[in-house]
Amino acid sequence: MTSVLLITFAATLIYISIANRLLTYINILAFQGLLLFGVSFIELNEINTVNLIFILLETIVFKTLAVPLFLGYVIKKNRITREAEPYLPNFLSLVIVTLIIIATFLISNIIHDPRLDKVYFVVALSSLFTGLYIIMTRKKLITHVMGFLIIENGVFILSLAVGAEMPMLVNTGILLDLFVSVLLLGVFVNKIGDVLPSADVDQLQNLKD
Amino acid sequence: MPFHTWLPHAHPAAPSHVSGIMSGVLIKIGIYGILRMILLIKTDYVTAGYIILFAAVISGIYGVMLAILQHNLKTLLAYHSIENIGIIGIGIGLGTIGIGAHNPMLAALGFAGGMLHVLNHSLFKSLLFFSAGNVYQATHTLNIEKMGGLIKKMPHTASLFLLAALAICGLPPFNGFVSEFLIYSGLYQGLGNQSPVPLFAIIASLFGLVLIGGLALLCFTKAFGIVFLGTPRRVFVPAPVEASWGKLVPMYATLALIMGIGLFPGVFLQALSAPVAAFTAKIPGAPQVSAIPENASRLVANIGWCAAGFIALAGLVFFIRQKATGRKPASVSGTWGCGYVGDASRMQYSAGSFIRSYRKLAEPLFSIHKKKRPVEGIFPVDGWQETHPYDALEEWLIDRPLRKLKHFMGKFQFLQNGNPQFYVLYGIVFITLVILVPLVVDNMYALLDFLNQL
Amino acid sequence: MLSLAMIFLASLFFTGIVIRTKSLVSGRKGPGIFQPLKDVVRLFKKGAVFSQTTSFIFQVAPSIYFASVVMAILVVPVGQSKGLISFDGDFVFFAYILALGKFFSIISALDTGSSFEGMGASREALFSMLAEPAFFITMGSFALLTGHTSFHAIFTALHFGSYVSYALGTLATFVLIMIAMIENSRMPIDDPKTHLELTMIHEVMILDNSGFDLGLILYATNLKFAMYGAIIANFFISNLPLALAVPLFFAVQFFFAVIAGLLESFAARFRMAHNAEFIYTLTSFSLLIFFGVLLLMGKFI
Numbered sequence: 001m002t003s004v005l006l007i008t009f010a011a012t013l014i015y016i017s018i019a020n021r022l023l024t025y026i027n028i029l030a031f032q033g034l035l036l037f038g039v040s041f042i043e044l045n046e047i048n049t050v051n052l053i054f055i056l057l058e059t060i061v062f063k064t065l066a067v068p069l070f071l072g073y074v075i076k077k078n079r080i081t082r083e084a085e086p087y088l089p090n091f092l093s094l095v096i097v098t099l100i101i102i103a104t105f106l107i108s109n110i111i112h113d114p115r116l117d118k119v120y121f122v123v124a125l126s127s128l129f130t131g132l133y134i135i136m137t138r139k140k141l142i143t144h145v146m147g148f149l150i151i152e153n154g155v156f157i158l159s160l161a162v163g164a165e166m167p168m169l170v171n172t173g174i175l176l177d178l179f180v181s182v183l184l185l186g187v188f189v190n191k192i193g194d195v196l197p198s199a200d201v202d203q204l205q206n207l208k209d
Numbered sequence: 210m211p212f213h214t215w216l217p218h219a220h221p222a223a224p225s226h227v228s229g230i231m232s233g234v235l236i237k238i239g240i241y242g243i244l245r246m247i248l249l250i251k252t253d254y255v256t257a258g259y260i261i262l263f264a265a266v267i268s269g270i271y272g273v274m275l276a277i278l279q280h281n282l283k284t285l286l287a288y289h290s291i292e293n294i295g296i297i298g299i300g301i302g303l304g305t306i307g308i309g310a311h312n313p314m315l316a317a318l319g320f321a322g323g324m325l326h327v328l329n330h331s332l333f334k335s336l337l338f339f340s341a342g343n344v345y346q347a348t349h350t351l352n353i354e355k356m357g358g359l360i361k362k363m364p365h366t367a368s369l370f371l372l373a374a375l376a377i378c379g380l381p382p383f384n385g386f387v388s389e390f391l392i393y394s395g396l397y398q399g400l401g402n403q404s405p406v407p408l409f410a411i412i413a414s415l416f417g418l419v420l421i422g423g424l425a426l427l428c429f430t431k432a433f434g435i436v437f438l439g440t441p442r443r444v445f446v447p448a449p450v451e452a453s454w455g456k457l458v459p460m461y462a463t464l465a466l467i468m469g470i471g472l473f474p475g476v477f478l479q480a481l482s483a484p485v486a487a488f489t490a491k492i493p494g495a496p497q498v499s500a501i502p503e504n505a506s507r508l509v510a511n512i513g514w515c516a517a518g519f520i521a522l523a524g525l526v527f528f529i530r531q532k533a534t535g536r537k538p539a540s541v542s543g544t545w546g547c548g549y550v551g552d553a554s555r556m557q558y559s560a561g562s563f564i565r566s567y568r569k570l571a572e573p574l575f576s577i578h579k580k581k582r583p584v585e586g587i588f589p590v591d592g593w594q595e596t597h598p599y600d601a602l603e604e605w606l607i608d609r610p611l612r613k614l615k616h617f618m619g620k621f622q623f624l625q626n627g628n629p630q631f632y633v634l635y636g637i638v639f640i641t642l643v644i645l646v647p648l649v650v651d652n653m654y655a656l657l658d659f660l661n662q663l
Numbered sequence: 664m665l666s667l668a669m670i671f672l673a674s675l676f677f678t679g680i681v682i683r684t685k686s687l688v689s690g691r692k693g694p695g696i697f698q699p700l701k702d703v704v705r706l707f708k709k710g711a712v713f714s715q716t717t718s719f720i721f722q723v724a725p726s727i728y729f730a731s732v733v734m735a736i737l738v739v740p741v742g743q744s745k746g747l748i749s750f751d752g753d754f755v756f757f758a759y760i761l762a763l764g765k766f767f768s769i770i771s772a773l774d775t776g777s778s779f780e781g782m783g784a785s786r787e788a789l790f791s792m793l794a795e796p797a798f799f800i801t802m803g804s805f806a807l808l809t810g811h812t813s814f815h816a817i818f819t820a821l822h823f824g825s826y827v828s829y830a831l832g833t834l835a836t837f838v839l840i841m842i843a844m845i846e847n848s849r850m851p852i853d854d855p856k857t858h859l860e861l862t863m864i865h866e867v868m869i870l871d872n873s874g875f876d877l878g879l880i881l882y883a884t885n886l887k888f889a890m891y892g893a894i895i896a897n898f899f900i901s902n903l904p905l906a907l908a909v910p911l912f913f914a915v916q917f918f919f920a921v922i923a924g925l926l927e928s929f930a931a932r933f934r935m936a937h938n939a940e941f942i943y944t945l946t947s948f949s950l951l952i953f954f955g956v957l958l959l960m961g962k963f964i
Contacts, residue, residue, distance in 0.1 A: 004830035007955055011834075014947045018940045091570050091940040098947045105954060106409065119958060358776070360718045371720075371770075380763040381756065393755045397812040400803060412803060412953060416946075419799045422759070423792030426766055430788050434773030434781075440716050511750040515734075518748075519760065523730035526879070530726050534875045538710035544777045545714075545870050547860060558773070558781020567789050570939055 005038045006123045006157070010101060013130045016150070017097040018090045021082050022075055025146050026068045032153050033063030036160075043160055059156075067149065075142060085139040096133060101126045120161035127154035217279075217600070220287035221351060225342020228283060232290045232338065233331030240297055240327060247305055248487060254309030259410055262302030266417035269295020271602070273424040274571055277431065277564050278598035282341045282351045285432060286334065289377065292421055293330040296389065297323045299414050303395045306407070308491050315398050316492060318505060320485045321478060322391030328477070329384040329470060333376040336463045340370035343456060344436065347449035353432065353560050358441040363451040367437040369460050374429040376467050379422055382516040384470035387477075390512055392418065394505070431563050440554040471516050474509045561596055568596070575601050666741035666893065669909070673916045674882075674889035675700055680917060681888075684924025703882045711874030716776040724771030725876040725883075731764030732883045736890050740815040742900050742908035751812045754802050758795065761846070765791055768880075772868035779860040783867035786935070790852065790864070790942055794845045797945035801838050804831075804953040808960065814894075818901035831955045836895055838945050838952070840922070843891030845942060847884055850927040852938055862935070888923075892916040 009032060016028045037059040040052075074080075086093060104125040108118045131150035134143060216236065220228050243261065247254075272291030279285040300323025307316030343366040344359065345351055360367040376383035396418070399411045451457075470477050568577065578597040624635070679696035686693025713721065737747040738757045746753075769788055772780040806812045809820035822828075845852050848865030860867050869880050896915035900908040933941055 001826045003955075003958055004826050007827075007830060007834075007951055010951055010954075011948060014944060014951075018937075018944060020937075089570075089573075090937070091943065092573060094940050094943055094947065098950060101947075101954075102409075102950065122954075358716070360720065360774075364718075367718075375763065375766065378762070378766065379759065380766060381760050382763075386759055389759075390752065390755055394752045394812070397752055397803065397806050400807045408807070408957070412800065412950075415799060415803055416796050419796045420792075422762070423795045426762060427788040427792050430766060430769040430773070430784065434770050434784065438718070438720065438770060438774040439776030439781075508750055508752070511748075512756070515748055515756060519730065519734050522734060523727050526730045526733075527723060527726040530875055530879070533707065534711060537874065539874075540710070540712050541715050542712050543714060544716050544775045545779075546777060547779065554776070556778045557776050558778050558785065563773075563781060563785045563788075566785065566935075566939065569936075 002039050002042050003119050005035050005042075006119050009035050009039075009153075009157070010123050010126065013101070013127055013150075014094065014097055016134070017093040017130070020084060020090070022080065022084055022140070022142065023072075023082065025084065025143065026071050026075075029071070029146060029149055029153075030064050030068040032150075033059055033065075033067070036063060036153060036156055039157070040160055063153070071142065071145065080140065080142055084143055087137045087139060093133070093137065097126075097130055100129045100133065104129065117161050120157055124154045124158035124161070127151070127157065216290060217275075217284045217287040220290075220338075221281055221283040225283075225338050225345065228286075228342075229335035229338040232286070232334045236290055236294060237327055237331065240294065240301070240323075243298075243301060244324075247301070247308075248491075254305050254491075255407075256309075258302045258305030258307075258309055260302075261298055261305055262410060262414055265295045265298025265302055266414050267295075268292075269299065269421045270417050270424075273421050273428060275575065275598065275600055277424060277428045277567060278571075278575065278577065278596075280352055280354055280560055280598075282344065282353050282432065282436065283338070284351075285353075285428070286337055286341060289337075289425070289428070290330075290334060292425065293326065293334065293377070296392065296418065296421065297326045297330070299323075299418060300326060300388070300392045300395070302414070303392065303399060304488060306399065307395070308488065310407075311492050312398075313489050313492050314505070315395055316489050317485055318391050318395035318398060320488050321481050321505070322388050322395060324481055324484060325391060325470075325474075325477065326385075326388035329376070329388050329467075332463055332467050332470075333373040333383075333385065336369060336373040336460055336467070337377065339456070339460050339463075340366050340373065343452040344449075346452065348445050353435050355443045356436045356441075357439045357443075357554070357557065358437070359449060360437040362449040365451055365457050367433075369457075369464060370437065371433055372464060372467070374433050376471070378425045378429055381512075382468075382471050382520050384467050384474075386516075387470060387474040387509065387512055389418070389422070391505075391509070394508065427564070427567060431560055435558075435560040435563065439557050442554060442557065442559075472513050474513050475506055478506055478509050575599070664747060665744040666739055666746050667736060669741050669912060670736050670739065670886070670889045670893050673892060673913065674885040677889045677892065677916060677920050678885050680920035681924040681927070684921050685928050688925065688928040699881070699885065703878045703885075706873075706878030706881065707875055709874045709878075711876060713873075714775050714871050717771075717774045717871070720767075721771050721774045721871075722876075724767040724774075725872060725879045727767045728764040729879045729883045731760050731767075732886050732890070734760045735764075736886060736893075738814060739890055739893050740818060740897065740901075741893055741912055742897070742903065743819065743905060745815045749813055749815050751816075753813045755799075757814070758798060762791070762795075764883075768868060771872075775871045777871065779863075779867045780870055782861070783864050786864045786938075787848075787868060790845055790938060793939060793942040794842055794945065797838055797942075797949045798842055800946065800949040801835055801952055804949070804956040805835070807953075808956045814897075818897045821898070822902055827955055827959050831952055831959070832898055834948060834952050834955070836898060838948050839891065839895050840919070841945055843888065843895075843919075844923070844926075846891070847888050849923060850930055851933055851941065854927075854932040856927075857932075862932070888920075889916065892919040895919060 012028050012032055012035070016025060019025055019028065037056060040055050040059055075082075088096075101122070104122050107125065108122045111118075111121070128151050131147045131152075131154060133147075134150065135147035138144070138147070220231065223231060247257070250257075269292050272288050272295055276285050276288030276292060279288060300319050300321075302319070304316045304319030304323060307313070307319050341351070343363065344356070347359070347363060348356060350356070372383070376385040379385040379389040393415075396411055396415050400408065575598060578599060580597075624631075676696050678699040679694075682699065683693045683696055735757050738749070738753045738760075740746045740749065748756075765787065769784045772784040772787075802817070805817050805821065809817050811817050811820050841851070844850065849855065853864040853866075854862065855866060857863055857866070860870070865884075869877060872880060892915065893912070896912045896919075899915060900911045903911065
């Protein structure tokens with residue numbers, strides 16, 4: 001069942017590569033949170049209850065609800081235009097993301113570690129690279145935050161792979177990381193939105209000394 | 210693949226019948242060489258197969274992708290030769306993997322498909338080149354943007370070109386389908402029993418083969434549609450006429466062979482069994498009795514039956530149509546132009562516009578040089594756009610290094626100043642250097658030895 | 664033989680159901696289910712008008728298009744009963760014979776010399792080129808899963824066991840529905856109801872066809888729809904006994920038609936520029952199916 005969810009997760013990565021509107025990005029992020037909720041719910045039934053509830057809350061409250069709502073709020077507040085404005089045509093992004101998935105799949109064949117479930121590994125690594133790719137090729141600052149969140153999701157999946165033995169600490173770390181990064185970047189976007197008229201990354205180049 | 214650049218330049222320059230031989234025989238020499246080498250060497254066949262497969266898929270896709278962009282009819286056909294060599298290579302690569310993996314079925318299918326495609330390609334490609342030659346002699350141009358409506362003037366050439374185009378796209382009742390089908394069977398056969406990474410190579414070549422097929426369809430609908438169909442885009446003086454029967458008879462003979470392979474592939478497959486046996490014999494413990502496995506020949510016979518059945522079916526439908534419409538009124542009128550009734554021959558879709566959306570997708574891969582004057586203002590006067598496709602690989606791997614080399618060599622031009630006395634001086638300098646350099650080097654070594662011993 | 668009869672039967676009412684669904688959703692009563700069929704019959708009785716630009720290509724192309732679709736139907740099995748033609752790798756034949764029909768419909772559109780029809784032809788060629796890998800890779804994945812390479816053998820050997828296989832079945836159904844929509848030029852790709860020639864794909868290619876030829880093309884479209892419906896139905900009914908399979912076949916066809924109708928009622932057509940990437944997504948999805956199959960077979964680890 002988890003592999004079904006993870007394959008769906010990979011499908012969302014493909015979808016995000018051709019999405020045009022920021023709203024779609026947000027919806028996909030929320031959906032990914034939901035998928036992660038499902039995965040952790042099924043996978044982590046061996047750890048103690050408090051910890052499980054904590055993780056589930058994290059995925060459902062933060063990843064699925066709070067972060068997307070917050071991003072939507074930021075977009076609305078700063079009056080960021082709805083288009084994602086990629087540098088490369090969407091068709092090329094699609095080809096590249098597909099290539100990323102294929103490449104991670106090939107890489108996973110090299111690793112011979114019986115403890116590591118390969119599906120987790122492939123999906124985690126490809127979402128990591130897809131996140132980086134989205135950061136690289138999208139014009140807007142807010143899409144940087146989204147790319148970062150996709151990377152976060154990838155890391156979360158990888159940590160789920162070792163799920164049952166995962167200590168609480170790693171868990172908290174992920175949550176804190178997520179929270180702080182979104183908060184910081186949100187404030188960042190807010191401030192930039194106040195100072196500069198547009199939230200394009202192009203403007204940031206002027207800040208170099 | 211990067212060694213293909215001479216071909217698209219050579220074909221338009223050669224007369225058409227020579228082009229036919231060139232693509233039919235000359236460029237197959239490479240394939241022959243690869244086949245002989247596979248017979249000779251004793252090596253890790255799986256790795257060799259992957260190398261061939263990889264090169265073949267790349268050159269196949271790249272060749273056809275460039276072919277679509279061409280505006281010169283013979284350059285277009287030349288790039289298609291590259292693509293077809295790619296298809297042949299996929300077959301041979303599969304066969305080699307089959308040898309390596311001790312899979313006689315895969316080896317037989319791969320080699321049989323590849324070799325049959327060699328024959329097929331030489332047939333339909335020469336037919337295409339001959340038709341292109343007829344078109345050239347009638348219109349004295351090879352730029353397909355200037356042609357159009359030639360099917361009315363030269364119906365025989367047009368039909369021959371159409372049938373050859375269908376064959377080269379690998380569409381069913383013709384011979385191209387038989388060999389491509391053999392390769393497909395080999396690919397699906399290869400999916401059966403291997404470990405993950407080889408599977409991946411196979412799915413990649415499957416993807417490549419399908420993409421080649423689709424792109425070839427796009428390319429030949431463009432070539433046939435723009436050259437022969439529609440209304441003429443330019444008035445040719447003298448008006449184009451059909452080629453003489455002396456030219457048409459050999460072309461019809463070629464067509465007969467194409468149809469023959471399409472309808473009775475079993476016969477030709479049996480003829481291939483001896484050369485294929487030479488390859489399958491390399492597998493230890495392979496059945497020596499018949500190189501082509503029983504079910505493969507049955508499969509191919511099926512194809513023949515289906516092809517014949519399809520022709521019969523299409524004939525039947527057309528017959529019913531003729532019967533049904535025979536007594537009904539059929540009037541002739543202009544093409545629907547959305548209410549516009551003027552001369553629309555300049556408004557037709559051109560070759561450039563037919564592939565525009567494709568070009569937009571593929572643009573990052575190629576270096577396409579565009580020149581245009583856009584239409585501006587309320588009362589636009591004149592606007593035009595030209596695209597000049599150029600091979601990006603050729604540009605980066607051949608042209609730039611050559612230019613750099615030329616630039617570098619140009620620095621020594623002062624040496625060639627035309628004064629014989631200087632040339633004698635160069636001779637003397639050269640002889641002195643020949644004598645002195647070894648001496649100096651020896652002494653240097655002696656010095657180094659001495660220093661080392663210190 | 665059974666499959667041929669059943670697909671013909673399904674084609675009689677398929678488009679009717681699509682149209683009926685659309686009209687019901689938009690609050691109209693709508694025409695009867697057999698109205699598209701009546702239209703075809705009416706066209707068969709009519710005379711024709713040919714453009715003076717056209718040549719013999721334009722005359723033969725509709726017949727060949729129709730014949731290619733019929734030939735493709737002969738390959739498709741229904742449930743346990745084989746198609747009339749069945750051999751290893753017959754889905755390659757299936758795809759290529761459809762491509763032949765498409766080749767002729769494209770050049771017949773170019774034959775009229777109209778710029779609109781050239782536009783439609785260009786789009787059709789590009790989109791079908793992009794859609795083809797998805798079909799081949801999906802079928803290849805199932806060939807890998809079952810170890811067979813003909814439609815009939817694949818479908819009878821296919822049984823759903825684990826969760827993953829259900830997910831793959833769903834994904835494959837999605838890919839096939841979308842391929843059917845592309846091949847038939849229906850909603851997310853092409854809007855059959857549009858009135859502007861510039862935004863059409865398939866409709867604009869047949870602007871100049873009339874009379875018997877137009878009837879052939881329209882009926883071939885119905886057949887094509889029913890054919891794809893049959894392939895999708897095969898995913899669900901292939902292992903059932905015949906008495907159960909036949910009603911289920913028509914049920915699946917009915918649902919497919921309703922889904923198509925609903926999709927056309929509620930979805931908007933994509934911008935022409937976005938079509939290419941959408942179609943290519945199908946190839947990416949089919950690659951996911953391939954990976955899923957590898958996972959299922961345990962070759963992954």
